[in-house]
Amino acid sequence: xxxxxxxxxxxxxxxxxxxxxxxxxxxxxxxxxxxxxxxxxxxxxxxxxxxxxxxxxxxxxxxxxxxxxxxxxxxxxxxxxxxxxxxxxxxxxxxxxxxxxxxxxxxxxxxx
Amino acid sequence: xxxxxxxxxxxxxxxxxxxxxxxxxxxxxxxxxxxxxxxxxxxxxxxxxxxxxxxxxxxxxxxxxxxxxxxxxxxxxxxxxxxxxxxxxxxxxxxxxxxxxxxxxxxxxxxxx
Numbered sequence: 001x002x003x004x005x006x007x008x009x010x011x012x013x014x015x016x017x018x019x020x021x022x023x024x025x026x027x028x029x030x031x032x033x034x035x036x037x038x039x040x041x042x043x044x045x046x047x048x049x050x051x052x053x054x055x056x057x058x059x060x061x062x063x064x065x066x067x068x069x070x071x072x073x074x075x076x077x078x079x080x081x082x083x084x085x086x087x088x089x090x091x092x093x094x095x096x097x098x099x100x101x102x103x104x105x106x107x108x109x110x111x112x
Numbered sequence: 113x114x115x116x117x118x119x120x121x122x123x124x125x126x127x128x129x130x131x132x133x134x135x136x137x138x139x140x141x142x143x144x145x146x147x148x149x150x151x152x153x154x155x156x157x158x159x160x161x162x163x164x165x166x167x168x169x170x171x172x173x174x175x176x177x178x179x180x181x182x183x184x185x186x187x188x189x190x191x192x193x194x195x196x197x198x199x200x201x202x203x204x205x206x207x208x209x210x211x212x213x214x215x216x217x218x219x220x221x222x223x224x225x
Binding site: 030031033035040041042043045048050088090092099100101102104105 | 143145147154155157160167168201203205207210211212213214215216217218219221
């Protein structure tokens, strides 16, 4: 099965600081998806990356997929308390069946 | 489309009772997933269906858990009998073709006392 490992598992940062969350796959990715979950709520889709080297941004969040399509990073610039929550990467791979996989998750706390 | 709809949003039940969680996926999506989320174990895949057929139920904790998808627009996750360690948030997600994101319901927060 496809495995996604995220690092770090948890992160506590001061408001205004930059941070990076990583997602590493044991196999080449077909599509890589980033989700955010506010505590006690459902998962919200952030961005999807499909091409090697692709980079996308939404407000102060930037996601990149490496050329080999096995690692993605999520970077938050000038973090705010509203960025707090759990960040999950997900992936699909038609070659391993119709399944959507999730990483282990990164819990982010932003201290005002 | 209203998105993935789960019911109930909250469920409190006594140990030993039967619990049924419901999910209505997005119309046209072929795959449906049930996940369980706890602080200790994070998000765990319990079972997923493709075209209403269970494909992988290796994540189902034990025989007390069962899931069905009688048609493309409805799925249930049943726990019988329920135990306090089943307390968690249960999410349902539906997914269309590869290259598109999976959509999640708001989850059902289950508390077994």
